[in-house]
Amino acid sequence: MTIQVDGLSKRYGQKYAVKDVAFTVTPGKVTGFLGPNGAGKSTTMRSIVGLDRPTSGIALIDGRRYAEHRAPLGCVGALLDAKAAHRSRTARNYLTSIAATHRIPRSRVDEVLAATGLSSVAGRKVGGFSLGMGQRLGIAAALLGDPGTLILDEPVNGLDPEGVTWVRSLLRRLADEGRTVFLSSHLLSELALIADHVIIIGRGSILADAPATALTESGPERVRVRTSDASTLARLLAAPGVRTTTTTSDALDVEGVTAEQIARAAQQAGILLTELTPRRRTLEDAYTALTRDAVEYASS
Template structure:
């Protein structure tokens, strides 16, 4: 379990983390989302003692990270997969970590095979790709068979097979009763992995809810195709209904369910060729939540420079 209570972190005049509180439960994958600079990595670094809170606290199983006698057996973290000695082999790196906690050589070999590093474990880390470094970081996190796992952008640099493997690993670890905390910018991947979401914006929590609750909170949109778009738009017009013209024969309707649209089309004698509900995506909800909290926003500089 990871618990944050009124957690603050300031760097000079900047509030990187601004009074956040949450509690992560075992048996769930909790996704940690937010724009760049929102405080996600800083929060994770404070959880494992790499940064010290300005005030408040963040604990793992009721203790600060430094108070755990065998921290690798309590929490496994991947915060910077490249933080390794480039001259060591992957296997020697894992053996050094294992020696600090009395972890057996058989366990080292087990995590090497589990993470797919068998063919490169004897090679020097300086020759590893970004994806191999990610797998090595995950192997190190799993060494102590910990009850808590923290992954910051774990699929960065992985190929599609690797991305699917990390997703399955996170789900499996949670199913075994572990607390799994994953930060990512990949909305499509997070929607398939997380049970619960915490969303930060400018250092503050702007959402803390089950993922399905967030998806269900969105407005229902329906794609409608007809040759009589003007007649249909007139029949659907109401105060709480929004209608967008996608093309000459396609409308996107927000605020009415498909059955109501079909009924009104029948009354107006409008022939429909398509009536398709559009599911709210995590990306849609994320953009709505964080729209006012983006610190680094793209502008039109590229377009101006290109002219």
């Protein structure tokens, strides 16, 4: 099921949370949705599932608005707030009440409890759950209708390393089954391990919409250099288009020249190199470059 967002705008007074946002999320891929705090990620996701009404534009899932689907839970599973369950309810009771609205059998409740590792605490009240357990319960609710589309806002928030690995494996499997997986996360290193496609938003506008590999393979080559004479090497390499950044007293990150060019310059000057490592551009590098001027709450 394809998610299609076209000309989506949401205004609060004179301020736009999102403005003329357009993108498509296709099945069979994990699509990451990135942006600084206040960039418009949550507003966009809430608009897709009908929790926010756009000022203009449209968001469709499989060609229809979320509310127009006869059985929305069988179409879209969403985790937008891990604290949605009432504190006084047990995990099983919470999921059972949701299942009843769509005539989902109780056996499915037991299946998602087991799939999310919550079977042993199914009878406990949600108020006593840790943040990670609440996340697992939210994911269980999203999976309840066996949907073709998953929309998840920060699904690994609060999870321990085992839980993060489990979510990664789960989402990869769901995408490989041909489902649409759309998630936001601030853990860029984790998202880089799973995302096939990345959409980046800043100040309410789309900054990038591309395969993850296209973002990481673009940009200047970066080389990590380690030497006891880093300052001299930096002066030797100084030239238009070359950027050197001192990371420690004996290490440099160099952009704009190749590792071979650095090695030759060092050899000619009699400088011993103890490390010379070409570094591939990371998703974090690409994200930082794209959002540098779009951060709403920048630290001084």
